[in-house]
Amino acid sequence: MLAAVLHGKAARVEIGGQDVSWRELFRKYEDLLTATFLGRYCYLSPATQQQAVALLVGETDAAELGNILQIVFWPSLYKIEDDDLKRVEPDLVIECEKGLIMVEVKPPWGQQDKAQWHNEVEALKQTFIAGMDVDFELLPVVHFVALGQNGRLNVQEIFANFEKEPFEEFSTHQQEWDEILKNIDAWPQPENNGDRAVIADWRSAFELFGLSRPIKPLSEKVCLYIQLSYIRLLAISLLPCCYGGPGVYPRL
Numbered sequence: 190m191l192a193a194v195l196h197g198k199a200a201r202v203e204i205g206g207q208d209v210s211w212r213e214l215f216r217k218y219e220d221l222l223t224a225t226f227l228g229r230y231c232y233l234s235p236a237t238q239q240q241a242v243a244l245l246v247g248e249t250d251a252a253e254l255g256n257i258l259q260i261v262f263w264p265s266l267y268k269i270e271d272d273d274l275k276r277v278e279p280d281l282v283i284e285c286e287k288g289l290i291m292v293e294v295k296p297p298w299g300q301q302d303k304a305q306w307h308n309e310v311e312a313l314k315q316t317f318i319a320g321m322d323v324d325f326e327l328l329p330v331v332h333f334v335a336l337g338q339n340g341r342l343n344v345q346e347i348f349a350n351f352e353k354e355p356f357e358e359f360s361t362h363q364q365e366w367d368e369i370l371k372n373i374d375a376w377p378q379p380e381n382n383g384d385r386a387v388i389a390d391w392r393s394a395f396e397l398f399g400l401s402r403p404i405k406p407l408s409e410k411v412c413l414y415i416q417l418s419y420i421r422l423l424a425i426s427l428l429p430c431c432y433g434g435p436g437v438y439p440r441l
Contacts, residue, residue, distance in 0.1 A: 219296040223280050224262060225394040227292065229387045230283070231257055237384045240376060242283075244369050245290060245334045246362050254332075255286030261324045266312035277312035288330030288358070289313075295338035297366065297399055303347050306335060310351070317355055329357040339363045366400050 201208050230241050235256060243251035261284065266277045283290040291313060295301050310333055317327045335344050344361040353359035373392075379385050 219294060219299055220263075220280075222296050222394070222398050223292075223294045226391060227260065227281055227283075227294070228262070229390065231260060232383060232387055234379070234381045234384050237376075237379055237381065237387075242285070242290070244372055245292065245336065245364060246332050246360070250332060250360065250362075254288050254290070254330075258284045258286060259325060260284070264324055266309070266316050266323065267321065268308065268312040268315045275308075275312075277308050279309040279313075282313075282325050284325040284328070287328070288332065289325065289328050290332045290334060292334045292336055294336045297338070299338050301335050301337070301339050301342055301363075303342055306333070306344065306347065309333075310348070314356070329355070331356050331358065332360045332362060335361075335363040336369075337364070337366050339365065366395075370395060370400060 230238060233241055238257060239251050242254060242257070245251075246254070260281055262281045263278050264282055266279065268275050268277055279291050280294045281292050283292065291309060293301065293306060293309060310331075313331065316323060317329075320327070333344070333348070335342070342363075344363045348359075348361045351359065373388065376388075379388065
């Protein structure tokens, strides 16, 4: 589907009485960015999958969490608020061997909301206490990740006084899209064909959503060539004007 959208081969769809292309649709809906990026985690080889989890929680926690068992998108969680049962829907929960990662995603045009963070974490906590039936195993190690558009919000400060019980461990993380892209770009070329395909899809999707990849640093050879070319041009500019008068120089 992504390939069809990128190459303009996907059919148009009617939204609110308007004829819209899938390309435009992808750019407008954050859930499509969420699914395109995080939905491919399960298709990665174990080594690259751990690198991908590290993009969210860091290398140490990624190693401790173990392999991904499943990813549940937009799970229904519940919390009691003002004597009413309120439904809360985080973007996704990644169930790993040793813990859970709850992720709230915001696209480049969105903005994170600390009230939404509290609702989601509190709903998971109450769901855990009540032992409610959900689509993933309620593990006692929980990582909450705010991905994208955090602005001035500091997730660690906001949850500094959070009562973690009944969780055994509760950690918070916040990541920005530019850092995600920068880190992916720094990965060595994977040997696995599937990994290469997933990363290529990510980069195409990021460009579709207006997230440009960071420019790779110039190699030493390219830098040296630029320096020598500049020196050569400077040397020619200092030669006596014997090539047709001032300001007229031979072609390089």
